[in-house]
Amino acid sequence: MIALYMNRRDYENDIRSLLMAFFYGDKIVLNAKEWDVCLDVRYTDNYTSLSLKDNKGQCLEKEGDCHFEDYRLGRNDIKNLVYHILSEYTGMTLPWGTLTGIRPTKLPMEMYEKGASKGDAIRYLKETYLVSDEKAELCAVVAENEAEVLKNCDYDHTFSLYVGIPFCPSICAYCSFSSYPLLVWEKQVDNYLDALCKEIEAASTMMGDRKLLTFYMGGGTPTSLSALQMDRLLTCLEKYFDLDHVSEKTVEAGRPDSITEDKLQVLRKHRIDRISINPQTMNQETLDLIGRRHTTEEVKKAFHMARKAGFTNINMDLIAGLPGETGRHMQRTMDEIVNLAPDSVTVHSLALKRAAFLNQNREQFPVAGADEVNRMIGISHEGALAIGAEPYYLYRQKNIAGNLENVGYARKGCEGLYNILIMEEKQTILALGAGASSKFVFNSGDGHRIERVENVKSVKDYIERIDEMIDRKKKFLLKSENSF
Ligand code: SF4
Numbered sequence: 001m002i003a004l005y006m007n008r009r010d011y012e013n014d015i016r017s018l019l020m021a022f023f024y025g026d027k028i029v030l031n032a033k034e035w036d037v038c039l040d041v042r043y044t045d046n047y048t049s050l051s052l053k054d055n056k057g058q059c060l061e062k063e064g065d066c067h068f069e070d071y072r073l074g075r076n077d078i079k080n081l082v083y084h085i086l087s088e089y090t091g092m093t094l095p096w097g098t099l100t101g102i103r104p105t106k107l108p109m110e111m112y113e114k115g116a117s118k119g120d121a122i123r124y125l126k127e128t129y130l131v132s133d134e135k136a137e138l139c140a141v142v143a144e145n146e147a148e149v150l151k152n153c154d155y156d157h158t159f160s161l162y163v164g165i166p167f168c169p170s171i172c173a174y175c176s177f178s179s180y181p182l183l184v185w186e187k188q189v190d191n192y193l194d195a196l197c198k199e200i201e202a203a204s205t206m207m208g209d210r211k212l213l214t215f216y217m218g219g220g221t222p223t224s225l226s227a228l229q230m231d232r233l234l235t236c237l238e239k240y241f242d243l244d245h246v247s248e249k250t251v252e253a254g255r256p257d258s259i260t261e262d263k264l265q266v267l268r269k270h271r272i273d274r275i276s277i278n279p280q281t282m283n284q285e286t287l288d289l290i291g292r293r294h295t296t297e298e299v300k301k302a303f304h305m306a307r308k309a310g311f312t313n314i315n316m317d318l319i320a321g322l323p324g325e326t327g328r329h330m331q332r333t334m335d336e337i338v339n340l341a342p343d344s345v346t347v348h349s350l351a352l353k354r355a356a357f358l359n360q361n362r363e364q365f366p367v368a369g370a371d372e373v374n375r376m377i378g379i380s381h382e383g384a385l386a387i388g389a390e391p392y393y394l395y396r397q398k399n400i401a402g403n404l405e406n407v408g409y410a411r412k413g414c415e416g417l418y419n420i421l422i423m424e425e426k427q428t429i430l431a432l433g434a435g436a437s438s439k440f441v442f443n444s445g446d447g448h449r450i451e452r453v454e455n456v457k458s459v460k461d462y463i464e465r466i467d468e469m470i471d472r473k474k475k476f477l478l479k480s481e482n483s484f
Pocket of ligand 1: 168171172
């Protein structure tokens with residue numbers, strides 16, 4: 001257990017994030033009486049002193065001036081001091097230095113908007129936030145590519161549409177989404193689609209004059225639906241939304257074991273232009289361990305089937321740091337991916353979310369440390385470059401080993417615009433289905449702000465309370481009519 005003592009609480013979350021990154025998986029408790037390591041942080045208006053002790057008698061101290069007159073400067077100063085004491089104690093450095101937020105690319109993006117160069121951005125990330133050479137370069141390149149994709153985006157007069165299908169062929173051990181196993185819920189799928197179609201019809205009049213820019217069907221696993229059900233859903237969407245003029249239509253097919261030729265034909269018929277087939281790893285023993293219940297051969301088969309059906313923009317999702325995996329496994333995965341040559345690859349670092357089966361049964365699922373996961377990320381980076389893809393979006397999540405990152409790579413023109421929009425939070429996303437969370441972005445009046453309207457998570461509640469879900473959005477929009 002790690003104890004944290006502070007004389008003031010204004011920077012508590014920032015300090016906690018660093019402690020979590022250095023002591024991955026340990027519990028951090030404020031004012032704990034018993035501990036393995038104890039960090040005591042004292043600060044006045046312009047000065048900070050730190051002391052770190054452990055239960056073996058080791059003790060370190062640090063002090064320094066801090067510019068607390070400016071919140072952002074003060075935060076950087078105190079985080080730098082905390083970083084140095086933790087780094088000295090553990091002998092570790094963090095690839096992202098003191099940067100703990102989820103969107104590191106925001107910093108270079110802001111600098112580019114003011115005319116700074118890539119070199120300026122890299123220098124700033126390294127000097128101010130102690131980011132490693134490799135991650136500073138990655139961050140600056142992603143921000144450049146992201147800005148290029150977004151340059152003609154009219155956020156205020158467009159919106160994106162998300163539709164969620166919360167069913168999956170089986171539940172993966174690391175899953176933290178509200179996903180329902182198809183075998184148990186099969187009888188409810190048509191009732192779910194009835195409710196969803198009702199919500200689609202009602203939602204079609206909610207956005208006024210705004211034009212639909214991107215459409216994304218995610219989950220769960222959308223291709224858990226039968227070909228007939230998928231056809232019904234896409235026909236309903238086309239009836240109420242102008243899908244013909246959107247910039248991007250994605251269906252996250254997801255699990256290869258749910259992809260069939262007739263479903264791919266339905267997607268083609270409705271002119272879906274981007275799909276995702278997600279292996280996560282190309283190591284069979286890992287797939288078996290994490291409960292994916294499909295084979296690596298099925299991944300290849302689904303991919304070739306999709307190519308044959310005419311899909312020219314296929315993404316594949318991978319996870320670095322799955323249980324039992326090391327760099328060697330990632331190398332094998334990337335060799336297979338390079339052979340398949342998808343148009344984009346998204347590499348996630350394993351996030352150990354509290355509710356996930358994997359996290360609650362950690363002894364069954366040994367995971368690699370942060371350095372090894374970072375090595376795996378490096379291997380995936382090289383593999384992505386080998387298929388001609390470049391990094392174009394990047395974000396971080398809580399509970400990732402070593403505070404690492406998720407990166408989307410794509411060949412030019414195959415970037416997932418929706419993926420960037422959802423991270424940037426500059427455009428309204430109307431989200432339909434169980435557990436879907438709509439994000440309404442307000443850019444007028446009192447500045448930029450985001451408000452969320454959430455649907456219930458449970459499929460049963462969603463079906464039973466669909467009228468209430470529709471009313472929730474309607475009431476919210478009525479209340480915000482003048483500012484939205
Ligand atoms: S496919 Fe995705 S949503 Fe479905 S169980 Fe696995 S991790 Fe969860």
